[in-house]
Structures are given as structure tokens and as C-alpha cells.
Amino acid sequence: MTASRYAAETGPVRRRKLFYVPGYDPFPPRRYRELYRSESALQAELSGHDIALTPKAGGGYGWLIEAEVEGRDVSAEVEVLVWSDLVKASMGQGIVETYRQLARTSWLYLRSGALRRLMRLRKGPMIAALYPIAALILQLLMAIGVGLVAARFLPVGGLPGDLLGLILVAGSVWGGLWLFRRYDRRIFAWYLMHDYAFTTVEDGAYPVALEARIAEFRARIAADLAGEWDELLVVGHSSGAHLAISILADLIRREPILPDGPALSLLTLGQVVPMVSFLPGAARLREDLAYLSERPELAWVDVTAPGDGCAFALCDPVAVSGMAGPAQRWPLVLSAAFSRTLSPARWQRLRRRYFRLHFQYLCAFDNLNGAPDEYDYFAVTAGPKTLWQRFGRRAPSKSRIVEPQNPYGAFR
Numbered sequence: 001m002t003a004s005r006y007a008a009e010t011g012p013v014r015r016r017k018l019f020y021v022p023g024y025d026p027f028p029p030r031r032y033r034e035l036y037r038s039e040s041a042l043q044a045e046l047s048g049h050d051i052a053l054t055p056k057a058g059g060g061y062g063w064l065i066e067a068e069v070e071g072r073d074v075s076a077e078v079e080v081l082v083w084s085d086l087v088k089a090s091m092g093q094g095i096v097e098t099y100r101q102l103a104r105t106s107w108l109y110l111r112s113g114a115l116r117r118l119m120r121l122r123k124g125p126m127i128a129a130l131y132p133i134a135a136l137i138l139q140l141l142m143a144i145g146v147g148l149v150a151a152r153f154l155p156v157g158g159l160p161g162d163l164l165g166l167i168l169v170a171g172s173v174w175g176g177l178w179l180f181r182r183y184d185r186r187i188f189a190w191y192l193m194h195d196y197a198f199t200t201v202e203d204g205a206y207p208v209a210l211e212a213r214i215a216e217f218r219a220r221i222a223a224d225l226a227g228e229w230d231e232l233l234v235v236g237h238s239s240g241a242h243l244a245i246s247i248l249a250d251l252i253r254r255e256p257i258l259p260d261g262p263a264l265s266l267l268t269l270g271q272v273v274p275m276v277s278f279l280p281g282a283a284r285l286r287e288d289l290a291y292l293s294e295r296p297e298l299a300w301v302d303v304t305a306p307g308d309g310c311a312f313a314l315c316d317p318v319a320v321s322g323m324a325g326p327a328q329r330w331p332l333v334l335s336a337a338f339s340r341t342l343s344p345a346r347w348q349r350l351r352r353r354y355f356r357l358h359f360q361y362l363c364a365f366d367n368l369n370g371a372p373d374e375y376d377y378f379a380v381t382a383g384p385k386t387l388w389q390r391f392g393r394r395a396p397s398k399s400r401i402v403e404p405q406n407p408y409g410a411f412r
Contacts, residue, residue: 006190012384017124017262019221020062021247023238023270024195026087027048029080031060034065036078036363043364043378051382052233060220060302065382083243086209090201091194095177097192101197102136108200114278117405121274124309126356129196129275135189139180140173142268148173185224188355195239200214205248214243218250221371228264231386238311238358239303241271242285245317246300249288257297264298265387268331269361269378270308273317278406286409290323293330299388300330303361303375306399307338310358319402322409332391333400336375341365 015275020032033053040051050068062079093101109115109129119126147169170400184190201207206214226233236244248266257264260345276282277289294299306373316333338357343366350357361377368374373394376383380390 007189008342011230012072013074014384015229016231016233016382017075017224017227018076019081019217019232019234020078020233021081021217021234021236021244022084023240024087024198025348026084026091026332028084029082030189032080032362033063033078035359039232039363040378040382042118043376045374046366047363047368047379048063049378049382051378054265056264057285064324069383069384070385074382075157076382078381081220082248083210083213086213087198088206090198091191093194095174095181098181098193098197099136099140102133102193105193105197105200106133108279109135109208112278113407114281117407118274118278120180120405121401123313125272125275125312128192129257132189132192132196135187135194137175139189143176144174145182146176192254198274200205200279201237204276205281205284210243214247214250217243217247218254221251222255224255231263231265233265233267233381233387235267235269235381236271236302237269237361238272238278241317242266242276244268245273245292246288249292251294252292252295252297261318263386263388266292266298266300266331267387268300268317269309270300270304270358271302271317271339272310272312274312274315274320274406277317277321277323278408280408282408284304286321286406287324289318289321290325290410293318294325295330296325298330299386299392300332301387301391302331302333303336304333305336305338305360305395307347308336308357309354314397314399322404322406324402324404332394333396334391334394335397335399336361336365341374343367 022029022032037053040049040053042050044051052065052066054061056064056077056079060079061082062077065076065078067074069074114128118347164256181190181226221232221234233246234244236242244266245268273289277285302317304315306313312320314333314335316324316331318328318331344352346366350360363377365376368376373391380387383390
């Protein structure tokens with residue numbers, strides 16, 4: 001596996017432009033600024049970095065970084081590619097529509113064969129996918145049960161028993177489900193159901209509004225191709241990983257990537273690509289995977305961890321999707337190895353906090369032991385090396401999964 005000439009040979013990074021693509025997240029982008037601020041301060045204490053954040057002026061949402069990492073001064077500009085408004089809109093569905101989405105999403109994964117094949121890859125993310133379905137069905141049964149008990153023991157009050165019972169059951173179901181939805185921030189069942197339903201609304205194809213946003217993101221990155229940057233780094237987390245893949249595939253198809261321009265790098269974190277690429281309508285994503293995997297214009301590193309039960313850990317997203325050809329060079333699949341890079345005490349505290357672990361890639365690690373090529377998000381984003389300079393000498397994870405499982409893959 002080799003990087004392009006300029007990605008491999010460019011000098012130390014002094015100025016970096018970072019584009020961050022969030023996952024399916026309804027929260028405003030300042031959440032990521034505050035996460036970066038707090039976690040970079042913690043990593044600085046642990047690793048000897050010096051990282052300071054200041055507000056970013058001009059268009060787009062982001063922040064500026066002035067850092068001293070590994071003995072060198074680096075300036076970086078971070079821009080969050082915002083699609084939280086689309087997420088919010090997709091989560092604004094009523095109770096009946098949410099249960100209709102549950103039925104449709106479940107049926108699509110079953111009839112397409114995707115569910116069975118995804119289970120062969122990693123059971124963790126599939127348990128996470130089945131969890132909201134089971135939770136919402138249980139909530140419905142509980143609400144019906146409360147209504148039946150109320151109808152059995154409350155006085156009739158002059159109304160026909162059957163009518164009162166029907167009213168009590170209907171009211172209990174509606175009220176109970178409203179309460180479950182209202183306090184979902186504790187268990188994330190409704191949130192996750194909307195996430196999976198958003199993926200399947202077009203059988204795996206990007207919805208029109210999201211395609212338009214992808215085009216906007218590509219144009220934003222293209223505007224910086226001629227900038228005085230040493231590296232353009234695109235980071236996609238969770239569902240943002242496959243969006244970043246499509247954004248950069250479009251960018252390289254449409255824009256001249258000059259050999260003397262900034263190094264173009266893609267870092268995908270905690271990816272769930274197979275959840276989309278295994279669906280019948282995801283032909284666009286599958287083609288983007290095949291195309292990007294062979295391009296010499298960029299360096300692409302994919303980082304996951306077996307401890308993250310929400311990601312397809314160490315699954316090569318191109319290969320398992322059946323899109324790996326003989327010229328495949330990307331991605332370099334690496335493990336963040338939470339059980340090793342987190343101290344035993346911290347690992348014990350976090351190992352059952354599955355949603356928190358899915359964000360660990362963006363957080364500090366307290367057991368890196370000074371290894372120069374261990375995964376450190378803040379060294380990657382604020383340090384003096386390009387993505388390829390930092391990880392290019394590492395071999396792919398020995399535990400990576402490359403066997404194609406996608407029923408709609410090309411099996412090239």
C-alpha cells in the first residue's frame with residue numbers, strides 16, 4: 001500500500017485545514033468544539049502537547065488551533081460540516097410514523113439479506129441495531145399492558161365497559177409512548193430508530209436533501225485545495241464516515257488535485273459503512289468505495305476498535321462491501337485498541353458505556369506510553385505530520401476482516 005508522492009513526501013505540517021463530518025447527531029456543532037477543548041487539554045497533560053483554541057471568523061462553523069506538538073509549532077483551522085438540521089428534521093416524526101419506520105426498516109434488512117450477512121461481520125453493531133427495535137416493541141407492550149390493567153380495575157363511570165376500556169387502553173398507549181419518547185435521552189431507543197430509518201428511507205441511497213449537502217461540502221473542501229495548507233484532512237466519524245467517503249470521491253472526480261498542493265488525507269473513525277453499503281439502494285456509496293480505494297491522490301486511514309460495539313471494528317469497508325479490486329490501496333485499517341491505549345482503571349469505567357466508547361476516538365487516551373504511531377486524535381489533528389507520515393509505516397491490523405459479505409457487492 002503506497003500513498004501519493006506528495007502525501008508521502010511533503011515536509012512537516014505547519015498549517016492544516018481540518019474538515020470534520022459528524023455522524024447522525026441532532027446537536028449543534030459547538031458540541032464538538034467543547035469536546036475538542038476539554039479532551040485536548042486532558043491529552044496535553046498526558047502527552048506533553050500544548051494546544052490552544054480560539055474562535056474562527058468568517059463562513060462556516062469551527063475554531064482555530066495553535067499548538068506545539070512533538071516539538072513543532074502547528075496552526076490548524078477546523079470546520080464542522082454541519083448536517084444536524086437534516087438529522088433534526090428526520091427525528092421530528094410522530095409516534096405512529098416512528099413505528100411505521102420500525103416495520104419498514106426491519107423488513108428491508110430482512111428481505112434484502114443484509115441482516116444475516118452483517119451478523120457475520122460483527123455482532124456488536126447488529127445488537128446495537130436490534131436494540132431500538134426490541135426496546136420500542138417492549139415499550140408498546142408495556143403501554144398496552146398498563147391500559148388493560150386500568151380498564152380492568154377502574155370504575156366504568158356510566159360509560160359502556162367496552163368503550164371505556166378502549167379509551168383507557170388508547171390513552172395509556174399514547175401517553176406511555178409519549179413519555180418514553182420524551183425521556184429517550186436516557187436510553188437512546190427512539191434516537192437510534194430514527195438513525196437507522198434515515199439510512200433506509202431510500203433503500204440505502206442518499207436522500208435528495210443529503211445529496212445536496214454532500215455537494216455543498218465538496219465545494220467547501222474544493223475552495224481550500226489552492227490554499228496555503230500543508231494538509232487538508234477530512235475526518236468522518238460514525239455515519240459521517242461514509243459521507244466523507246462520498247464527498248472525497250466526488251471531489252477527486254470533479255476537481256484537479258495538483259501534485260504541489262496540500263496533502264489530501266481522509267481519516268474515518270468508528271465507521272458503520274456496511275450498514276449502508278449492504279442495502280440494495282446504496283449503489284452510489286458502493287461505487288464511491290471502489291473508486292476512492294484506488295486513488296493515488298489521497299491517503300485514507302480507517303480507525304476502529306473491537307471495544308466499540310457500535311462500529312464494524314477492523315472491517316475493511318471496501319473489501320467487506322465486495323468492492324475491492326486488484327488495484328485497491330485504501331484504506332489502511334488500524335485498531336485504536338481501547339483495552340491497551342486506555343489505562344486498566346479507565347477501561348473498566350468505560351467498557352460498558354457503549355455510546356460513550358463510540359466517541360472515544362475523539363477523546364484523550366491515558367495509556368499511549370509515548371509510542372509515536374499509536375492513535376492520538378490530537379496529534380493527528382494538531383501535530384506536525386500528515387496522516388500518512390504518522391501511520392504509513394504501520395502494517396494493517398492483523399485482525400482486520402476482508403472477506404466480502406455484501407449481497408449487492410461487485411465481488412471484484
